[in-house]
Amino acid sequence: MKKIFIIYFFTSLCALGNTYSMAGIDSKKNMKFLMEETGVEVFQIDIPWRDYHLGTVISEAGVENTFAELEKLDKTLEEIREIGGRVIIQLSIHYIPQWFLDSHRDKLLRNYRGSFEIQSEDLEKHLIPSPYSDLVKYEIIGAWYDYMGRHLRENYNDIIEYINPGILEEGQMSYPWSGYDGEELVFWAFDRAALEGYRTYLERIFSLNTEDTGRTPEKLERINEKYGTHFLQWSEVRPPQTFHEAGYYNLDDRGKSAYLMDFMEFYAEGPLSAAKLYSDILLQYFPREKLAIKIPHWHRGIQNKRTFAEGRFINYYMQDLKSHYGALIFLPIQDLDSLTRYIKRAKTMGYKVLLEPTIKVGDWREMERVLEVVEIDGVNAVNTEDFLGENGREYRRAYREWINKMEEGTTGSQRKESSLY
Secondary structure, three states: OHHHHHHHHHHHHHHHOOEEEEEOOOOHHHHHHHHHHHOOOEEEEEEEHHHHEEEEEEEOOEEEEEEOOOHHHHHHHHHHHHOOOEEEEEEEOOOOOHHHHHHOHHHEOOOOOOOOOOOOOOOOOOOOEOOOOHHHHHHHHHHHHHHHHHHHHHHHHHHEEEEEOOOOOHHHOOOOOOOOOOOOOEOOOOOHHHHHHHHHHHHHHOOOOOOOOOOOHHHHHHHHHHHOOOOOOHHHOOOOOEHHHHOOOOOOOOOOOHHHHHHHHHHHHHHHHHHHHHHHHHOOOOOHHHEEEEOOOOOOOOOOHHHHHHHHHHHHHHHHOOOOOOEEEEOOOOOHHHHHHHHHHHHHOOOEEEEOOEHHHOHHHHHHHHHHHOOOOEEEEEOHHHHOOOOHHHHHHHHHHHHHHHHOOOOHHHOOOOOOO
């Protein structure tokens, strides 16, 4: 029965062809207007964890979660269905409930200074639950994903184009959003669960053989020798606090410090394990072909530490998540050469690829160049309100042109080879 279920949905999805969407919703009238003016078919709806999870009680009997009723969400989805639209659902754990802050502050990502706040200029305090806490992942957030997945499958499967668990976003990478090269960039792996996970990770990778178990003094000595650290006991063992400490600024060996590289392998596994867990939950209700995930983007500039931190994760995630997701969403703000390589590799691996240009910051202007050199499967433009604003006419015209080019089959491999290759 399960095989029939998957084949049915794969056929349905393939029939849809390319996906043209906008992030955000508006009135029925305005959404219908945008569909007619641009050819957009799909609207991305963000469903924040904080709005639909009312609380968690932990006792000897287990973990009991209370969730909100979904009338408001249902109303929006019904309106989109009425105008003939479809949706990309993005489940987001970026903004967390107040009750979680009150009861589980120790389970938030933090840096070595003890700060929880990823983006200091964010008025809503961008805080991230630790991906290293099994209680948070399985019993709390995992239960919310299950609640939402079941409801969406039972009631709106016919209009769901993709469902995105909303992880691997910028705030879960190893930098503050406001941090660039002029600021000290710190790592976010200093909550209790992350520190314990890191020590367990080192305990494993520094074992000489299967019999070399435990946190021994000999193993600690090997750690200090390889990393150039001076930990006297296992309780002192910790990740590098900053890029500087990790050896990023060593001009003779930039970015190749063992301390930094081993840590980043551990750090990547945190968000990656969460991505697998939450997608496994959603795969109970949706086939892989309907699951999409946003790959961490990176910014131009080889000296930029954000580029270094993010860029090395992309191939890692594409490879490890291919059994969980049918589509990847990239932002077209990388240099075109690198972006094209990532897209071609993703397509070779069987993913569908969408691009997400952010209209308000101008990277939508690069879409024309992208469409000249690589074949993609859709566009998810950010965001709806900009297409209705002051420059809305220009943006709507640009979107229509993108769609025309994609529908005419003039993108990617069907165009002349770019001078880049």
